[in-house]
Amino acid sequence: MSQHWLQPNWEPGLTLPHLPIQHLLDQGLQALILDVDRTLLPGREIELPLSVTSWVKEAQRHLLLHLFSNNPSRKRIGSVAEQLDLTFTCSAAKPRRARLRKVLNQLQCKPTEIAIVGDRIFTDVLAGNRLDLYTVLVRPLRADGYPCNNNRVQRLEQKLAAWLGAPQT
Numbered sequence: 001m002s003q004h005w006l007q008p009n010w011e012p013g014l015t016l017p018h019l020p021i022q023h024l025l026d027q028g029l030q031a032l033i034l035d036v037d038r039t040l041l042p043g044r045e046i047e048l049p050l051s052v053t054s055w056v057k058e059a060q061r062h063l064l065l066h067l068f069s070n071n072p073s074r075k076r077i078g079s080v081a082e083q084l085d086l087t088f089t090c091s092a093a094k095p096r097r098a099r100l101r102k103v104l105n106q107l108q109c110k111p112t113e114i115a116i117v118g119d120r121i122f123t124d125v126l127a128g129n130r131l132d133l134y135t136v137l138v139r140p141l142r143a144d145g146y147p148c149n150n151n152r153v154q155r156l157e158q159k160l161a162a163w164l165g166a167p168q169t
Contacts, residue, residue, distance in 0.1 A: 003129070004165060004166040005126055005130065006129075007125070007161070007167055008135040009134045009136065010134070010135070010137070012138070014138060014139060015138055015139045015141045015145060016040060017049070017052050017055040018051075018145075021055075021059050024063070024136075025062055027115070028112070028113060029113055029115050030107075030113040030114065031109045032064070032066075032114070033068045033128075034068065035068060035117065035123075036067055036069040036071060037069060037071055039141060040052050040080065041141060041143075042141060045143065046076060046080065048080065048084070050145070053083070056084050057084075064107055065084075066103055066106070066107065067087070067088035067089070068089045068092050068094070069088070072090060072091045074091075077090040089103055094120075094124060094127040095123055095130060096127070100116075100131060111131055114134065115128070115133060115136055116135055118138065119137065119139065119140045120153070121137065121157040121158065121160075122160075139151065139154070
């Protein structure tokens with residue numbers, strides 16, 4: 001792999017509901033693996049923002065989707081998945097690869113045809129890059145679907161990634 005493990009393929013500076021689906025399709029993608037907390041909805045929330053629901057429904061017209069979360073609450077992640085009519089994995093243990101490999105087998109696509117979309121470099125991006133997936137780093141989400149003003153964790157991860165040699169975008 002020619003890119004650094006902590007560098008996403010695409011970092012548009014947008015939240016999930018503002019990602020242009022056409023850009024993802026232009027990369028030859030057939031499936032998306034979506035992080036849940038702070039990617040689809042703010043942490044601890046269950047009710048999805050309308051903008052996220054609309055984006056997911058549009059994405060489902062073109063791509064296979066699967067929710068993939070480190071959150072151990074099967075009830076919470078299952079509730080989110082049920083709202084969107086999607087399959088899901090909780091307690092994913094990102095950036096470990098075992099559970100992600102199972103999802104790749106279920107999706108029946110080549111790794112180069114699958115993207116993982118999330119807000120964390122050391123879990124979502126690292127896990128995806130370890131399996132040669134297309135990686136998308138999004139901004140953390142507020143309840144209204146717009147970027148969270150408090151994204152200290154993401155900024156810290158970006159500084160650590162740079163310190164570890166990842167090129168800055």
